[in-house]
Amino acid sequence: MNKIFEKGGKLYWLHSTVDAFETFLHVPGTVTLKGAHVRDAIDLKRLLILVVIAAAPAALFGMWNVGYQHGLAMGQTGVHILEYFWFGFLKVLPLYIVSYLVGLGIEFASSQIRGEEVSEGYLVSGFFIPLIVPVDIPLWMLAVAVAFAVIFGKEVFGGTGMNIWNPALLTRAFLFFSYPNYMSGSECWIAFKKGETAVADAFTGATPLALDGAPAQYGTGFWDLFIGTVPGSVGETSVIAILLGAILLLWTGIASWKIMAGSVAGALLVGWIGNIAGITDIPFYMQLLYGGFAFGTVFMATDPVTSCQTECGKWIFGILIGMLCITVRLFNPGYAEGMMLAILLLNTFAPLIDHCVTSVHISRRAKKFNVA
Amino acid sequence: MSEIIVLKRGLDVPVNGRADLRVSKSMTPATVAVCPDGVKGLLPRLLVKEGDRVLCGSPVIADKKNPDILLTAPVSGRVKEVVRGEKRKLLAVLIEADDKQEFVDFGVKNPSELSPEEIKSALLQSGLWPVLVQRPYGILADPAAAPKAIFVSAFNSAPLAADTEFTLGSQVAFIQKGIEALAKIAPVHVSLNADVKDSAFARLGGCTLHLFRGKHPAGNVGVQISHISPIRKGETVWTLPLHGLAAIGKLFMSGRYNVRRLVAVTGPAAIECAYVETVPGTPVKCFAPFYGNTPELDRFISGDMLSGSNVGVDGYLAWKDDQITIIHEGTEKELLGWIRPLRWNQFSHDRSYFSWLMPWRKYDMDTNLHGGPRPFLMNDGYYAKVLPMDIYPVFLAKACLAGDIDKMEKFGIYEVLPEDLATCEFVDPSKNYIQDFIAKGIDLMLKEMA
Numbered sequence: 001m002n003k004i005f006e007k008g009g010k011l012y013w014l015h016s017t018v019d020a021f022e023t024f025l026h027v028p029g030t031v032t033l034k035g036a037h038v039r040d041a042i043d044l045k046r047l048l049i050l051v052v053i054a055a056a057p058a059a060l061f062g063m064w065n066v067g068y069q070h071g072l073a074m075g076q077t078g079v080h081i082l083e084y085f086w087f088g089f090l091k092v093l094p095l096y097i098v099s100y101l102v103g104l105g106i107e108f109a110s111s112q113i114r115g116e117e118v119s120e121g122y123l124v125s126g127f128f129i130p131l132i133v134p135v136d137i138p139l140w141m142l143a144v145a146v147a148f149a150v151i152f153g154k155e156v157f158g159g160t161g162m163n164i165w166n167p168a169l170l171t172r173a174f175l176f177f178s179y180p181n182y183m184s185g186s187e188c189w190i191a192f193k194k195g196e197t198a199v200a201d202a203f204t205g206a207t208p209l210a211l212d213g214a215p216a217q218y219g220t221g222f223w224d225l226f227i228g229t230v231p232g233s234v235g236e237t238s239v240i241a242i243l244l245g246a247i248l249l250l251w252t253g254i255a256s257w258k259i260m261a262g263s264v265a266g267a268l269l270v271g272w273i274g275n276i277a278g279i280t281d282i283p284f285y286m287q288l289l290y291g292g293f294a295f296g297t298v299f300m301a302t303d304p305v306t307s308c309q310t311e312c313g314k315w316i317f318g319i320l321i322g323m324l325c326i327t328v329r330l331f332n333p334g335y336a337e338g339m340m341l342a343i344l345l346l347n348t349f350a351p352l353i354d355h356c357v358t359s360v361h362i363s364r365r366a367k368k369f370n371v372a
Numbered sequence: 373m374s375e376i377i378v379l380k381r382g383l384d385v386p387v388n389g390r391a392d393l394r395v396s397k398s399m400t401p402a403t404v405a406v407c408p409d410g411v412k413g414l415l416p417r418l419l420v421k422e423g424d425r426v427l428c429g430s431p432v433i434a435d436k437k438n439p440d441i442l443l444t445a446p447v448s449g450r451v452k453e454v455v456r457g458e459k460r461k462l463l464a465v466l467i468e469a470d471d472k473q474e475f476v477d478f479g480v481k482n483p484s485e486l487s488p489e490e491i492k493s494a495l496l497q498s499g500l501w502p503v504l505v506q507r508p509y510g511i512l513a514d515p516a517a518a519p520k521a522i523f524v525s526a527f528n529s530a531p532l533a534a535d536t537e538f539t540l541g542s543q544v545a546f547i548q549k550g551i552e553a554l555a556k557i558a559p560v561h562v563s564l565n566a567d568v569k570d571s572a573f574a575r576l577g578g579c580t581l582h583l584f585r586g587k588h589p590a591g592n593v594g595v596q597i598s599h600i601s602p603i604r605k606g607e608t609v610w611t612l613p614l615h616g617l618a619a620i621g622k623l624f625m626s627g628r629y630n631v632r633r634l635v636a637v638t639g640p641a642a643i644e645c646a647y648v649e650t651v652p653g654t655p656v657k658c659f660a661p662f663y664g665n666t667p668e669l670d671r672f673i674s675g676d677m678l679s680g681s682n683v684g685v686d687g688y689l690a691w692k693d694d695q696i697t698i699i700h701e702g703t704e705k706e707l708l709g710w711i712r713p714l715r716w717n718q719f720s721h722d723r724s725y726f727s728w729l730m731p732w733r734k735y736d737m738d739t740n741l742h743g744g745p746r747p748f749l750m751n752d753g754y755y756a757k758v759l760p761m762d763i764y765p766v767f768l769a770k771a772c773l774a775g776d777i778d779k780m781e782k783f784g785i786y787e788v789l790p791e792d793l794a795t796c797e798f799v800d801p802s803k804n805y806i807q808d809f810i811a812k813g814i815d816l817m818l819k820e821m822a
Contacts, residue, residue: 023744025707025708026705026706026707026708026709027705027706027709027710027740027742027743028705028741028744029702029703029704029705029740030740030741030744031671031701031702031703031738031739031740031741032739032740032741033805034681034682034805034807034808035678035679035790035794035797035805035806035807035808036677036678036679036794036797036798036807037671037673037677037678037680037682037697037699037739038385038387038531038677038678038699038737038738038739038798039740039741039742039743039797039798039800039803040719040720040721040722040742040798040799040800040801041709041715041718041719041720041725041742042720042721042722042724042725042742042743042799042801043710043742043743043744043801043803044743044746044749044801044802045710045711045743046710046711046722046724046725046801047722047724047749047750047801049710049711050724117744117745117746119746119747120746121749158747159747160746160747160749161746161747161748161749161802162747251723252722252723252724253722253723253754254724256751256753304749304750304751304754305749305751307751308751309751309752309753309764309766309767310752310753310764311752311753311756314753358764358767358782358783361764362782362783365602365762365784368602
């Protein structure tokens, strides 16, 4: 690194930024100081880029789907697949630019203030945020929400690794409570150009969740939902694209299979109880396909920082998320999507769950020792 | 013999440079150092001055708190220099060795006829006492303590570690005598490697034998204790390396302080990887034929590459070690390293690389950190996969970082030494110095519990 960026140099205030770009380009020549003199080649950059790769299918499909849903709403037919994709790409790109500019800007600045290297955590959060918001969200709202989530959700706790809540979900929660008109109802999930309105007959554009009980009306059968040709947040609709990501995350062991399995099991359980109690007509397995459940289970709940640390805790964490999500769906007529709040609530309780699990562990150890 | 204790968690670091099973040379270096730093908990008081003549076994350094505890000269000769550091801290006493070695005669004794107190005093007098490590905390053993048991690991699972079957297999008689002596003080437990057929140590008597199978750190005595009889608060146990047991046996059988041992010279940067017969305190420079002409590009580690100490080319083989590891300093930048999909020449236990495709492959590792320091991001399970103990490594490390004594106790500080968490440190993608966290936690415990 050039001397002017070092401590005492004129451009020291850019130190963290330059360092971030430098280490992005190449693995630095830093050597171990003590302890384990050799180290595994794995680092956070590698782990987190894999999460981004895992989410890429969902993002790409989401872009296409933005175009496809727009076409449906406008009554277009016979449009080429790439045209749909291009339309969606141009719609989603600004979201990415805003997400990364605002988020990384704050991250770089606070790393410099703390005198640390820039952590890679926001690479992933910044990739997720555009995937879980409505595509037509005004960019200034997104900017405000990202700033809130990064500053109050992460930096005040000490940056990546110290946060309690998932920053991407916090962004969404901020938008949801601050600008509810843009975040729910039947209007927001489909992209329109300026001045456009839906022309297709009787087209409402509501997400399948908002159409509870009438799935057949808009082609929201099993396969539509599984493939993802339905309105919704950019990246959340295609279960099959999300599953591709899940396979990568599980194979590399970055995401916990216990959390994913727990979440699915919890959702199925409550969905099934809803079936036999006659609360809902939706078959319990369909709950896994609706809304943000799949995306939340695979990418949000498994965030290693904000989920439970202990293996037993991960089961509890996952199961409670699944159960809570479906419970909200079944009993809250005003807001049918419970995944975001289920995960944020369990993020809050994850340390408590861990505390209980480790306390049990400690007392079990104490007993074992007493008989030894 | 008890049944095999199989440890499923752990990690064998696949690195090049294992020592061939042959003795390359036997040496008595011209200068030998007695370094008090290698003995944790010893407050050194100098007993000799420059020019003094010492025999092999003559006291050189005593402990200030307990003057009976001595460090003695591993060779006979003349005190050449007393090396001091900042604030006159005693770093080393250099002894110029004689051509012909002379020994202090401690007298041939039969341990079975001695009382525990007589055994202890024989060990103290000869300078072999500091070979005993007291747990919890891994400090100098207290002669007044009544240990619950004494544990010895008869194999070492650390990367490239000396093969005890080769180095000590022929010294079973001494080891047996050492066990006889220590068994007078407390029950002795010896752990064997279940994967070695016809182990020379399987015939040892007078002790309880345990069989362990598993990857590193299965050979760490701390891990073994936690599976045999975990240390409770208020208990103490003693441990010692197998070569220490042999030295104790030699003391009683020959009346001499003889710590000559086979030292494995290992590591991917070593030109020749073989065994050398020498004494602890041997200068690293004496290993010159093994490391080539550019020592400034290498790191010299007394011990193994996961928890040994970086002694430098001007350093000395530490008192307790039977291994020298030589690796290149990894100061070179690697363009787009982390993003290259394959990166064949780097080892990672993680499936995000492809080392798992070639489990037979060994790597030329260097000291590169492969990343920058970050807060803990991956959760506890990621680290627990390589730690075969019933503890939560990240919780323990964080308790140590926070200096929370209550939590440290609960999460098992009594059971671990830094070396037991070396594999966790190796795999850490956040590049923390976990062993250092634990060492600082232990220092805090020592300070607060004193």
